[in-house]
Amino acid sequence: MANPLLQRIPTVAGCAYIERIRRLPSNVTVTLQPQKENRYFLNAIAVMANNEKVGYVAPEIARRYYAPLLEHASVVTCPARRGTAIDHETSGVELLLDFSTLPVQPVS
Numbered sequence: 001m002a003n004p005l006l007q008r009i010p011t012v013a014g015c016a017y018i019e020r021i022r023r024l025p026s027n028v029t030v031t032l033q034p035q036k037e038n039r040y041f042l043n044a045i046a047v048m049a050n051n052e053k054v055g056y057v058a059p060e061i062a063r064r065y066y067a068p069l070l071e072h073a074s075v076v077t078c079p080a081r082r083g084t085a086i087d088h089e090t091s092g093v094e095l096l097l098d099f100s101t102l103p104v105q106p107v108s
Contacts, residue, residue: 003100011047011080011095013055020054021082021094030080030097032057034070045069047097049080055095064106065099072104 013021031048038044043066045057057065069076079098087093 006100007096007098009061009097009099010058010091010093011055011097012058013094017053017055018094020049020052024049024054024082024095027079027081029077030054030095032065032069032076032078034066036070047080047095057097061099064108065102065104067107068104076103078102 011021028049033046033048035041035044035046041056041059041062043059043063045062045066046053047055047057056062078101081096081098083093083096087096
């Protein structure tokens, strides 16, 4: 059975990406791209949909997945879904990622 927490990984989007997220369908497949050149966010993993950035994997999660994604031989995708009104109201999260079937394992 899949860990339900892995099915609700928050995307940090902020105002810069909110309109892009709102243009997405309810369910979408996103690409996870580690960003070695990001000088503000040491373990940055960009979340891409329709060839545009829609946010980042939350920092507390990204630090565990950054190295495995960087070392993975191919592009990594995962399902995502737009958050519900209650997700937005309680946490500000607009997009939730499902890491339950990622081909990489997090580091401790």
